[in-house]
Amino acid sequence: MTIDSVIDAWDNADPAAIHPTRGISEDAYRISGDNQAALLSTILPEGCKVVDFGCGDGRVAIPLASLGYEVTGADGSQAMLDRLTEAAPDMPTVLTDGTNLADQLGRKTDAVISLAVLIHHTYESGERIIEGLRAAVRVNGLLVLDWPTADEPAEGSGWIGVTTWSRDQQDEVCQRIGLKRLDQPGSPWPVFRAVKAG
Template structure:
């Protein structure tokens, strides 16, 4: 499963089926985004420049912006960005799959948030994307990532499968890419952008 396959699958998915809370109702869906934005606000510096990568229709990006963060919503799906603009026409957006994200932005940011992205990528694609996201963040900035570790790691084979990593592979990737885990008690991993280890 490639990143392009995942993007195509999301584009074809019924908007009502892209998040579990949408099965409850639309208010629950948007409430879940506000709750996640509030959790992110416990670690993001006030007024931080943030890229919500894989922003989808803005469920988290829009409430983050409402909390006073300088948010750019990035997604590889124009359909998702169009849906976001229906809810927040003034939100800065960027159509991007991760390739050259820093070059397209033209500036480093304080933080990158990617909450429903890495779990759907295979190992090689995930490493490439992690390197791109890390390059986008200022030294000392934060990356908040859905990058799960498991005692029984598995690489997802279809678009909604979840890929998990061994602790050893995770730690090795952190050293090579320049990520230092931060204890934050969030449902996602929080990492400080540091200089990559040199062999």
């Protein structure tokens, strides 16, 4: 699938598809976001500027802002951003497919987080998106990416499939675009520092 077709599918998706907890209750959905925001606050420097890329309707972006971060919600789906704005009218939003995040943002950010987004893309698309995210982060800034590895990596199929990567594939991308993997015990997601490429 292309980047556009994945975004288009999400734009038309039932908001319940965003996270499995929504099938339980809105409370469970909200609590899952609160918990992940609290976990992110142990990784991200206090009060920094964070872009939540593929923010959906703000499950994590909204509680992260409540913890004192300057959060911008970024998504390729205007429907998702509209729902976010309904819940958090003061939060800035950016419509982007990731490849043009730096231009859409108009400045560098301290950090990008991205949960349950890259998994839905092919290797080729995922690499282009991560390159776009890296370009939006200042040198020494952080990227917390739900970018899973597997012993037997495979590309997912369809807009809700899950793509996994080999560590070697990831290391090659990181080397090319300037990401240094950090040792972050306790984080369920890999954490990277933006460094000079090469």
